[in-house]
Amino acid sequence: MAKLKLQINGEEIETEAKEAALLLDVLREGLGLTGTKRGCETSHCGACTVSMDGMAVHSCVVLAARCEGKEITTVEGLSQNGELSELQRLFLKHGALQCGYCTPGMLMAATALLRRNPNPGLEEIKIGLDGNLCRCTGYTGIFEAIQACARGQ
Amino acid sequence: MQTNKHAKGRGFSSVGKPAPRIEGTRKVSGKALYTADTLLPDMIWGKVLRSPYPHARIVRIDSSRAKLQPGVMAVLTASDIPNVLTGRRLQDMPMLARDRVRFIGEKVAVVAAQDRDVAEEATQMIEVEYQELPAVFDPLVAITEGAPQLHAELKSYKGLPKLASSINNVYSHDQWRIGDVEQGFRDSDHVFEDTFTTQHVHQSYLEPHSSVLSIDKETGVVHVWVSNKAPYQTKQSLSDAIGVPAAKIVIHVSAIGGDFGGKGALMDLPLCYFLAQRTGRPVRMIMTYSEELMAGNPRHASVIVVKTGVKRDGALVARQVRAFWNGGAYGAMKPIPSVNLPGAVKATGAYRIPNVRIDSYAVYTNSVPCGHFRSPGLVQLAFAGESQMDMIAKSLHVDPLDLRLQNALRDGDPTPSEGKNGMVDVKCREVLESVADSANWKGFKKSPGVGRGLALSYRNVGIGDANARLSVGPDGIVSLLITYADTGTGAHTILCQMIAELLEIPLGQVKLEVGTTDCFRFEAGTGASRVTFVLGQAVLNAVDKLKALIRDWAAAMLGVSAQEIALEKGRLVSKRQRSRSLSLAQVAAAASASGEPLEVESYHEATETPAEGVFTACVAEVSVDTETGQVHLRELNTVHDVATILNPVGHQGQIDGGIIQGVGYALTEEMVMEDGRVVTLNLGEYKIPNIKDLSPLQTTLVRGNAGAAPFQSKEIGESAISQVAPAIANAVYDAVGVRIMDLPITAEKIFRALRDRNPEDDASSREVVPGIV
Numbered sequence: 001m002a003k004l005k006l007q008i009n010g011e012e013i014e015t016e017a018k019e020a021a022l023l024l025d026v027l028r029e030g031l032g033l034t035g036t037k038r039g040c041e042t043s044h045c046g047a048c049t050v051s052m053d054g055m056a057v058h059s060c061v062v063l064a065a066r067c068e069g070k071e072i073t074t075v076e077g078l079s080q081n082g083e084l085s086e087l088q089r090l091f092l093k094h095g096a097l098q099c100g101y102c103t104p105g106m107l108m109a110a111t112a113l114l115r116r117n118p119n120p121g122l123e124e125i126k127i128g129l130d131g132n133l134c135r136c137t138g139y140t141g142i143f144e145a146i147q148a149c150a151r152g153q
Numbered sequence: 154m155q156t157n158k159h160a161k162g163r164g165f166s167s168v169g170k171p172a173p174r175i176e177g178t179r180k181v182s183g184k185a186l187y188t189a190d191t192l193l194p195d196m197i198w199g200k201v202l203r204s205p206y207p208h209a210r211i212v213r214i215d216s217s218r219a220k221l222q223p224g225v226m227a228v229l230t231a232s233d234i235p236n237v238l239t240g241r242r243l244q245d246m247p248m249l250a251r252d253r254v255r256f257i258g259e260k261v262a263v264v265a266a267q268d269r270d271v272a273e274e275a276t277q278m279i280e281v282e283y284q285e286l287p288a289v290f291d292p293l294v295a296i297t298e299g300a301p302q303l304h305a306e307l308k309s310y311k312g313l314p315k316l317a318s319s320i321n322n323v324y325s326h327d328q329w330r331i332g333d334v335e336q337g338f339r340d341s342d343h344v345f346e347d348t349f350t351t352q353h354v355h356q357s358y359l360e361p362h363s364s365v366l367s368i369d370k371e372t373g374v375v376h377v378w379v380s381n382k383a384p385y386q387t388k389q390s391l392s393d394a395i396g397v398p399a400a401k402i403v404i405h406v407s408a409i410g411g412d413f414g415g416k417g418a419l420m421d422l423p424l425c426y427f428l429a430q431r432t433g434r435p436v437r438m439i440m441t442y443s444e445e446l447m448a449g450n451p452r453h454a455s456v457i458v459v460k461t462g463v464k465r466d467g468a469l470v471a472r473q474v475r476a477f478w479n480g481g482a483y484g485a486m487k488p489i490p491s492v493n494l495p496g497a498v499k500a501t502g503a504y505r506i507p508n509v510r511i512d513s514y515a516v517y518t519n520s521v522p523c524g525h526f527r528s529p530g531l532v533q534l535a536f537a538g539e540s541q542m543d544m545i546a547k548s549l550h551v552d553p554l555d556l557r558l559q560n561a562l563r564d565g566d567p568t569p570s571e572g573k574n575g576m577v578d579v580k581c582r583e584v585l586e587s588v589a590d591s592a593n594w595k596g597f598k599k600s601p602g603v604g605r606g607l608a609l610s611y612r613n614v615g616i617g618d619a620n621a622r623l624s625v626g627p628d629g630i631v632s633l634l635i636t637y638a639d640t641g642t643g644a645h646t647i648l649c650q651m652i653a654e655l656l657e658i659p660l661g662q663v664k665l666e667v668g669t670t671d672c673f674r675f676e677a678g679t680g681a682s683r684v685t686f687v688l689g690q691a692v693l694n695a696v697d698k699l700k701a702l703i704r705d706w707a708a709a710m711l712g713v714s715a716q717e718i719a720l721e722k723g724r725l726v727s728k729r730q731r732s733r734s735l736s737l738a739q740v741a742a743a744a745s746a747s748g749e750p751l752e753v754e755s756y757h758e759a760t761e762t763p764a765e766g767v768f769t770a771c772v773a774e775v776s777v778d779t780e781t782g783q784v785h786l787r788e789l790n791t792v793h794d795v796a797t798i799l800n801p802v803g804h805q806g807q808i809d810g811g812i813i814q815g816v817g818y819a820l821t822e823e824m825v826m827e828d829g830r831v832v833t834l835n836l837g838e839y840k841i842p843n844i845k846d847l848s849p850l851q852t853t854l855v856r857g858n859a860g861a862a863p864f865q866s867k868e869i870g871e872s873a874i875s876q877v878a879p880a881i882a883n884a885v886y887d888a889v890g891v892r893i894m895d896l897p898i899t900a901e902k903i904f905r906a907l908r909d910r911n912p913e914d915d916a917s918s919r920e921v922v923p924g925i926v
Contacts, residue, residue: 034190035183037410039359040442044836047359075183088181092173095802098810099641100180101359101410107181129844133836135357135411136641138809139844141802 006067008033009077023059023067024048027074035075035104039133046132049105050074056112058131075104078111087111087149096145098136106132110146119150167653167660168864171802175646175665176408176639185408188363189439191378196365197226199421199428199438200272202262202279203448204254207519207829208288208301211252211261211281219264219278224271227431228279230262234427239394239419240485241386243312243324243492245304246522248394248423254283255303255482256519257830258448265428265436290829292477292516293456295322303482303517314491318514324484325515327493329569334462337471337508341462345545349537350895353454353479353824353831354817356526357841360410361445366425367435375402375426380409382638383417383488383678384670394423404670412640413814414525414680415450418486443834450486450524451824453494454479457537462508467551469560471508474500476534479523480515486524487515488680495681496530496612496875498570502538503581503611503768504560509569520829525680527814528871531612532878536896539608539879543886553607553883554589561585562611562766570613576766580794583855584768585609591853592772592790599887603776603787606883608876611766614861614868615681618758619688620673623652623695625703625751629723629738631656633665633695636672637679637688642870643803644684648692650799651863655696658723658737673756682868683759685799689863691757698753706740706751763861767868768794771812773880777888782904784820784885786848789877793852796860796867808852808873815877817842823897 006013008031015030024041027033027050039047041060048060051073078085087110090096097103106129113120113128120128125146134142179185216228231251238244250261262279266272289295289303300321307313307324318326338344365378375397381387384404392399409416421438428436440449455478462471476497484492497513513530526532546553561581567573588607589595597605622634631652639645649663677683700720707725708715711733719726726734744751772790777783791812798804821840825832833839860867878896886892891906 028190029192032192033183034186034192037187037359038189038439039361040836042442042835042837045359045442075181079182084178084181091181092177095171095806097174097177097180098643098806099358099360099409099411099639100176100185101187101641103180104183126845126847133357133359133841133843135359135413135814135841136810137806138811138813138850139842139847140809140850141806142844143847 002065004064004068006072007070008072009074017064019065021064023050023062023064026064027059033074033076037101037104044133046105046109047102049108049132051108051112054112054115056109056131075107078107087114087145090145090148094144094148095141096137102132102134106134106142114146114149165654166657167650168799169797170650172646172650172660172800174643175649187360187410188365188378188380188407191365191407193365193367193435196435196437197265197267197432198269198272199263199265199424199436200269200276201260201424202276204250204257204259204261206254206283206285207257208286209254209283210286211250211254212284213282214262215280216262218280219275222271222275222278224266224268225264225275226267227265227428228262228275229427229431235396237394238310239390239423240312240483241390241418241488242490243310243314243484243487245310246483246485256521258521259482263424263428265432288519288829290518290520290826292479292518295516295518296320296514303519316491316493322517323514324517325491325493327491327497327513329498329509329511331567331569332508334471334473334508334510338462341470342465343548344460344462345541345548346458346460347541347544347894349457349459349540351455351533351536352896353451353521353523353826354526354822355446355449355451355824355839356411356413356415358411358413358415361442362416362420362440362449363437364421364425365435365437366422366429368429373401377402377404377422378407379404379422380407381416382409382412382640382680384636384638385675386678387419388670390419391422394419395426406636406638406667406669409638409640412679413527414529417488417680418450418524442836446824446834446839447831448521450522452526452529453523453533455533457534459537459541461541461545463545463549467549467556467559469504469506472501472506473510474534474538476500476513478513478515479518479520481518481520481522483522484515486522488525494530496528496532496534499531499612500534500538501569503562503609505562505566511569520826521831527811527874528612531610532818532875535608535610535875536878536882539876540882540894543606543883544892554585554594557607557609558582558585571764574764576764578857578859579766580855580857581611581768584770584792584794587853587855588770588772588790588792591792591851594772602779602888603774604884604886604888605772605774606880606887607770607772608879608883609770610875611768612868612872613762613765613767614686615683616759616762617677617681617683617687618756619676619691620754620756621688621691621695622672622752622754623699625737625741627738627742627745629662629736629741631658631663631737633663633692634668634672635665635688636668636670636676637684639667640679642684643800643806644688646803647685647799648689651689651692652696656723657720682871685866686862687757687759690759691755693863694757695753695755698755699751702751702753703737703740706744707735710735710740710743765861767872769872769876771876771880773877773884775881775884775888777885777903779889779907782900782902782907784898784900784903786816786881788849788851790851790853791873792855793869793872794855794857794867796857796865799864799866804869805852807869809850811873812850812877813842815874816846818896819878819881820897
């Protein structure tokens with residue numbers, strides 16, 4: 001086990017984990033932040049997506065030890081002072097979620113996309129969310145929510 | 154007793170509005186609790202060892218080395234647990250393989266450890282000596298006399314359906330007859346017989362099967378959190394498996410990360426119990442996605458033979474369908490009493506056919522045990538039947554649309570599914586005409602490599618039972634308590650909308666709570682497209698009871714008779730003196746203060762499927778690259794026969810999701826098997842559609858006035874999938890003249906078909922010489 005200093009959702013957190021611990025496990029098991037989901041664990045489904053220094057990464061294949069010095073944001077960090085982010089509100093409005101399991105990952109990937117590119121076209125949204133699978137929604141609601149967010153609605 | 158005949162007009166205040174999901178805020182905040190999010194103190198991991206052979210005798214298991222590993226807390230094999238077979242209906246599946254294994258992936262041993270990696274590594278130290286046995290993978294081979302008999306003890310199994318057959322390895326044979334097909338074929342001008350095959354596909358819910366189990370040290374009560382949408386059945390199954398009375402088991406219903414029919418079986422729960430019992434610690438088991446793809450309970454692969462007799466004018470005279478379901482090594486995953494697939498009864502399609510024969514065989518093979526997946530059986534059968542309709546149309550030189558219109562079901566036409574009186578208010582023709590219109594079928598200008606295909610299907614709601622408890626608090630909040638899990642369909646939101654509508658209160662004044670299996674005695678659970686129909690009705694009945702109770706209280710408080718009280722916009726008003734009124738909160742507060750809080754309970758059971766069909770049609774437009782065989786889906790037009798739409802966002806979401814599952818089924822998804830071994834063991838190789846695969850989808854709704862479910866609504870959850878694959882298959886044929894009769898429709902298959910095509914072939918249906926059947 002080794003000590004880890006991580007920056008999660010704006011907070012400095014000290015925790016302990018095995019050397020080879022994955023960020024996903026540290027978040028969920030170590031820190032009880034279960035918003036980030038365990039899906040395929042082979043970096044295909046994106047249910048585990050978090051933001052690392054503004055980039056969307058699959059936490060199931062990121063070593064926690066490599067995250068020292070980086071800013072990690074999870075879905076729990078999207079709302080500010082109990083207020084949902086605009087993207088979260090638009091996800092609700094546009095039916096961008098059903099079972100909700102892919103949703104934290106989708107939100108993190110979409111947030112990272114909009115940070116990089118505040119006005120993405122259809123193709124850019126497709127590329128930005130290429131690493132996130134959804135089985136329920138057929139993606140249409142997700143598109144609409146992201147486009148609405150980009151339009152500033 | 155409130156019926157579903159509510160407010161025939163429009164002008165609803167809550168029902169029919171695009172209300173955001175009531176559980177949505179929790180979901181977008183990462184606060185919704187799925188099974189694996191239940192973190193109990195001192196919880197340990199369970200990991201299984203699985204069989205590498207499709208069929209083998211277990212000669213010897215030596216787990217001594219595994220037991221000695223530091224951190225390993227228990228290692229169990231079949232000899233450590235009761236000799237009990239499990240199953241949702243047919244109980245034919247051991248919890249751990251006892252003397253033999255019957256599929257690659259069958260559980261042989263389980264290890265518990267604090268650390269997940271330690272548990273996993275220890276499984277590899279368990280030595281198992283196997284003696285391989287001849288295996289069978291093809292259902293058509295499995296049913297022959299010489300094939301290995303996979304379940305010698307079949308007749309002793311509990312839950313064996315009466316439809317069990319004497320055919321080798323067939324454990325269920327469902328059949329339907331109307332008229333006389335042999336005579337029908339003799340009366341036909343043309344008889345066509347074609348064989349279609351479909352692949353195993355996985356539901357691919359993002360949340361893998363997860364189980365958490367804890368035994369209360371003082372009371373012995375078994376607490377369960379599990380990704381399972383049938384908690385009461387599961388509680389009973391678990392009780393039977395572990396030998397603990399059902400009254401001492403509590404299932405805490407969790408949010409479920411996608412189900413699509415795949416989350417109803419016991420899976421790892423019994424093993425969690427035995428490990429918890431052995432170690433004194435709470436246990437969790439979460440399947441890896443490789444395990445899901447290897448040993449979940451996917452959609453049955455199938456071989457389907459369709460034989461159809463027609464008159465030269467296109468009238469269907471007789472249709473015989475034989476469906477051979479590759480059920481895998483165990484029937485334990487199938488929930489209906491016949492242990493067959495519910496879609497089989499609609500095998501002959503949405504057509505008026507005077508002579509019909511359906512034989513549906515569930516067959517044992519040495520591959521993964523299969524279960525239910527969105528419209529089970531019908532998806533496979535629609536691919537076969539609707540492909541053949543186009544092949545017949547081609548042979549008769551008629552437009553596939555016209556052939557379907559000519560034979561489309563009408564009110565009162567007998568069907569195997571609805572019986573001799575058929576259905577009422579049938580919208581089959583309207584749906585066909587609508588899709589022809591919205592897709593501009595007749596006006597389509599063909600260009601090289603581009604084609605269109607059409608398909609038609611129908612289904613209906615499911616039956617079952619449900620409980621609802623409704624109460625009003627002194628704060629005026631109306632609370633609904635149910636134990637039907639949220640699997641993502643949006644059912645919970647619809648129920649709240651109904652309550653808000655009937656009590657004339659804002660949606661925000663309604664709260665929904667999901668309880669445990671201690672709340673009610675029993676109910677069927679989510680699935681079978683029954684939730685809005687059955688649980689919705691239970692909720693309506695509860696609202697009726699609550700209204701009566703509230704009126705009585707208000708009457709007493711205002712000193713008038715109950716008939717004098719009207720419910721208007723959430724207030725109880727004295728009709729004679731309208732200035733005298735009470736809020737729900739006031740009535741609830743008074744009732745509470747008197748020691749009789751406002752609470753009602755309702756149990757509803759629907760035992761008969763309504764004589765109603767929900768018709769859907771789809772036109773697919775594709776372009777095919779003749780050099781590579783690659784199919785590009787240009788557009789899908791889908792039409793649905795609806796009445797009241799309870800929540801338009803949720804409704805369209807079910808269509809969007811179902812359609813794209815149909816696209817995956819048609820084009821990209823296949824659990825590739827090599828001698829019973831699933832080769833596609835991650836979501837990179839098992840390809841479900843991702844966001845880049847999104848094709849333009851036009852939805853058209855054919856609106857009627859009548860629906861069997863509450864507020865005159867109709868089924869949608871399982872309607873938007875079956876017609877997609879045949880529409881695409883028909884479009885590919887239209888585009889490049891090759892007929893793919895084996896799913897999925899891959900570039901390789903098209904390429905080979907184009908390359909091997911004899912210019913004289915016209916890929917029409919194989920015509921059997923008339924008179925020879």
